[in-house]
Amino acid sequence: MSLRTILRKELLWSRHRALALLFVLVLLPAAFAGASVFFQSTLPKDAPVAVVVEDDAVSGAEYDVVAASFRLFSRPVRYDSEARALRDLERETVYAVVSVPPDLGDPAVDRVNMTVTIDGDMTPYREPSGALVSVVSATMNRQLDTRVVVDREVRGEERKLASYLLPSFLQILVFTFAFAYLPYNLASEEAVLDRLRVETSLDAVVAGKLLFFTGLLAVPLLVFHGLGLGLGYGVNLLAPGAILAYGLTFLACGAIATAVTFASGFGTTGRLLNVLVLFAFLGFSGLVYPAGFFSPLRRGVVRLMPTHYAMVVVRGTTLRDLPPAEFGTWLGGVALFALAALVPLKLAMIAYERGT
């Protein structure tokens, strides 16, 4: 009998928690199931590859043959400058650089060497690039009389997956800190907000909270860096560009999470919504696999996410030791995103103050 009563109580409870249950039982599963459309391929089949014409002697037809052979396994993009192509390789805009040599179409030439350059730090692309080279080599030798030898050249050392993932895991922590811990901490102090509003201002309280927690990120940053050193990963997580990217990412995400918290009046809806937003950022920031690996739809979304560029900056500065100036525009974009995130935050705070 008591079990029946308890079950009845649960039923009564669920009637009063319809919104939370709708989120947990309908929206969240739908988001997970729906997210499957973003995983349409397991290997990148249309990752952008820079095709550089080595000199003017390369004819249009020769370029077309090369581009066509790459098109089977990637998306060739024509570059006129190798330096620009290599720069874009570092910025993860392309994942390989192909130099088209002259004389490809000259039947008098017995053998031509062609180089596909990949970045040793881009660990997830290592195996796909091997497959790419094999496919391109077979295709070109089938189409041309000249024997084409496709060489795969790796820039820098070939990085192990474990060290490649270190900066990504820290970024995952930053997101979790912003969307889970910060709102929890804020909610635990909700009762004090009225007093704080009398004694100071909500602006000062929120600014203090965001700045303090951004500063706290120094601790996990040092822990990750120390462990990386200890494990011999060769990852410089203390690179200024990375610190800036992590900090700006936290500020932006923290502002969004705080805005959601205030907009929901510290309610359950806000907490659940923050979880959903966290999943969105985890799924669409290109944290582990770079954007070019995804299906066209997911790639399109990822390319719109400022946090994707923050992740590229982090990888570039921590794995490849690139100077932050190399990513000046993207860091500026992430900073603008952080500033823009303050607008909904301010509006949510105004709404909260008017509603209480």
Place this chain on the structure above:
Amino acid sequence: MAGREATDGDGLPDIPRLDPGAVAPIRVEGLRKRYGNVLALAGVDLTVEPGAFHCLVGPNGSGKTTLLRTLLGLVEPSAGEVSVPDARLGTAFQRPSHYDQLTVADNLDVFGALADADAAWAETVLARLGLDVVRDRIAGELSGGYSRKLDLALALQKAPAYLLLDEPLGELDDVTKLRLLEFLGAYRDAGHGVVISTHNLGQFASYVDHLTIVHDGAVLLDTPRESLDVPDGELQELYVERILSAASESDGEG
């Protein structure tokens, strides 16, 4: 003024005196506040004099808390004027409003710094409210009485010219109630204004200088205590009669 006259001679540190004449009154004119379809305040006119013990009394949902929060600047009026002098306001809400994870001393430290409080005064508050024995305790682990005293101590950090308290005696035991009342009386006697929002006027009867009865978002009665020809023990009855009479009039109109 009713209540205790002296702040000295009780072995406790003194409350600094304030000249009420140097502080402007709080004035409210035509104050209205609407939350959606609910009219919480329906045109309230009110003056709170400095150095007085002012009771805002009314049943639950009458609008007194909204009125208090409006005076504190926490609620934006839908219409009307609120003039709060450039004097320091201190407040304690119905719900505990302090950092649960910090100790009593840490809470006082934080809010004392925000209020730019004088260290000697902070110690006086601690001693007068009997909080010194729990200064190192985590605030979230305090009993209801100490929790309420802590909120009062935080409100007092800047030695406010007006102390605005929402149901300050709720759920306290009789001894703690008595001590808090004595303190509030002494604070008033030292020249500071004390504004109490309550539905239990009887508890404050011997301290009241001015009485405002609020009902359905409007002021039903606003008068100095001395103009009421009833003893302290009958103030609560007077209030209940007024409310019942207003309620039956409303029912009649309805």
